[in-house]
Amino acid sequence: MQQMVGKVLRQRLINDSELPETIHPVLRRVYSARGVKCRDDLDYTLDRLPSPWLLSNIKTAVALLSKAIERNWQILIVADFDADGATSCAVAVRALRLMGASNVSYLVPNRFIHGYGLTPAIVSVALTHSQPDLIITVDNGISSVEGVEAARQANIQVLITDHHLPGAILPAANAIVNPNLPDDPFPSANLAGVGVIFYVMLALRAYLREQGWFSRSGSREPTLSGLLDLVALGTVADVVLLDQVNRIFVAHGLDRIRHRRCCAGIQALIACAQCSFENLTANDLGFSVGPRLNAAGRLEDMSLGIACLLTDSIETAQQHANRLDALNCERRQIESAMQEQALACLEDLNFQTGGKPLGYCLFHESWHQGVIGLVASRIKDQVYRPVIAFAPHEGEELKGSARSIPGLHIRDALDRVATQYPDLLNKFGGHAMAAGLSLQRAHLKAFRAAFLGVLKTQLGKESFEDIIFSDGTLECWDLELAEILRVGGPWGQGFPEPLFDGLFWLEGFRIVGENHLKLALTTLDGQQQLNGIAFRYLPPDWLKLGIKVKLAYRLDINIYRNLRKVQLLVEYLAPS
Known part of the structure; x- marks a missing residue:
């Protein structure tokens, strides 16, 4: 509820601005309150995008990709299992094929078997999957120290493209492109994973053009703006900040979708969601289209979602979308039952503590690992406190999904716990408002106490004003x-x-x-x-x-x- x-x-608060009087006064007031100072801040033409060459390591990355294309390497995309990961994978596969790569495949870790990111286990699967010469991670990889090491030992080159916050140790990849790297000069750290890989593909196209690849190979230079429908969907679904760069992506992607110049998979998902193409908004992408795509990664395998985004057949796309729609209905039922159990857990915790604690760590033996993030988000909205929901994983390990409130950087809070108590957490990572973690079941009680201890130092009474x-x-x-x-x-x-x-x-x-x-x-x-x-x-x-x-x-x-x-x-x- x-x-x-x-x-x-x-x-x-209304800020000073120089917006023209031709803008409706109500809209002008709205823009001013959001920090829009002049008409240039509302210029969503593609030439307003910052140069991809501002990203750290971009030249090394595109030189590696160019070599892979020219030498016909086996390229494997390792994706994440959410909507951002799925759209990132589709952008990478489509763009590389358009630029002449003939051996491009993809692999998505199964969250219930492999866990998140490029792990040594996924490298083992990759070796039997396609024996890749190059692995490209999309929307993951920045914390995959062991996985990258396993790949390099198997003589596989690795390019990491990610947007998650880096830890103290970076993987020893051939190149890492991430706007959140320390001292990265790119002006927007808010790119989603799909935005990062799209920028890499923009730079690759420019590099191949400069090297004369398109004329030498007889390939036609692709127009990458045709991928902005995917970029828009992944950007909105991942709930990243819509700064001007991301608004440019979303504005152009929405325009393509409204005119039905989008991929067959997005058309099919919109049809399942019964949204109007002509009146589609970013809100529809976030609350109607994105959840259907996410359902595959939450309950089964995101390969289904990626297949939906890669097919050019509207009939095949509709079959995939219908399956995703059915999974989303199943997800809703599971989430509803879990939410009721979570509310019962809240009452017990409130009774034990004599009132609302600063945050909640919730666990139930029957909870579904793919849905705990949604439950944490729902409960966070109910209680307006940071919430971490845990579900059983393998053996004695628990997987957790955290959601935060303004004023608490949840990934940094987990980092403080890990620094103070090095043996509590197995892994963690994420953003300011959302994060993932794993720990041993025996450590849950101690982690809860440590987490609440960190919250005491980070949150004041004013933090809980919704x-x-x-x-x-x-x-x-x-x-x-x-x-x-x-x-x-x-x-x-x-x-x-x-x-x-x-x-x-x-x-x-x-x-x-x-x-x-x-x-x-x-x-x-x-x-x-x-x-x-x-x-x-x-x-x-x-x-x-x-x-x-x-x-x-x-x-x-x-x-x-x-x-x-x-x-x-x-x-x-x-x-x-």
Whole structure:
């Protein structure tokens, strides 16, 4: 259920800007609050992308790739098992084949058997899979010290492309491309894995052009912008910050998808999700398309998702997408049951500690390893505390997935635990807001105590204010403004969709679906009637007809039987 109790509503600060008066005043206010200073900040043309040559080690990487193509090496892509990893793999395979590589294959670790990244076990599988001359990791590899060593001992060259934060020791790969390497001069550290490999392919194309490869080989120089649908999907699904570079990627990818100039797999996934191509938003990629692709890696094998993205047959893509859709339904059922168990764990922990602890480490013997990240995220939203959910792995090992709140860098918090207690964690890695880890079952209690100890040093009382930032009030709620706001994006992490607040009369309410609250509202002057909906939210006891309510909402367009109406998507509901 959506949690609204305890949320704090605040107004966003409006920054100084030089945006032109031709921009709608509401949109201009929204942009200014997000740090947009001038029209150049909204220029999403591809020539605004920073040069790929700014990335550390990029020249070494593309020289290695060029050699692999010219000498017809066996190239193996080792991918991650989430949507970012799947799209990264598809970009790498498609781009390399377009540039003349004839022996390109891919391998995805099975999370239940091999674990994450390029491990020695995966190198062993690779040797029987295709006997590669070159392994390219996508969306993984920065922590694969042992795996890279195993590959080099087997005379396999290794190129790591990743975006995760590096540890103290880097793998001894032939080249590492990662904008989060220390002192990397690339101006955006927020690239997803798919953004990193796309940049590598841009640099490779330029290098091959300079070397005369396309004229010598008779290959046609490819237009890599045709891969931006994949880049957009992976970028949004991985919830990276939408800085200007990522907004350029997503804007162009969305444009391709809306005009159906996307790969067959994305077309099929959108059809399964019953989204409108013409009105598709980044939100649809994140909450409708991405989860269906992720379902393969969570419950079975992400090779299914990658196959869906690589086929050019719409019929084959639809078959894959239908299977992914079925897996996603199964995932929802598993997640729902796990969430109920997690809530019961919360009650026990709260009882034991006499109130909410600073964070939660939750474990259940029956939990599914592929779904713990979703459960951690849901519970984090409920309690507004850092949450780590654990599931059994092999033998006595537990796998954990962590989700954080603003103000706590969760990967750095795990690093502090590992530094203070070197024997507690087997492995860990991740980002500021999400991380993965593994430990022995016998260490869970000690880890929980160590983790809470780190939280005491990192979090103050103000950290637990679940703040909703509003872009102010509106004076009109019409389709024209809703459309202006919709196309004013792409909106997403770090560049949030506009949210407004206001007072309304409550004329009626009812439950739709299983747990969504539908509201009938009237503006205070009585001049306009509006519909609102709060997803996964049941009516509180205080909700009564005829009262004045305070809302925070997004202005949305509800399309039903080709009829378009304004709808308020409610994120905060309180009595006035």
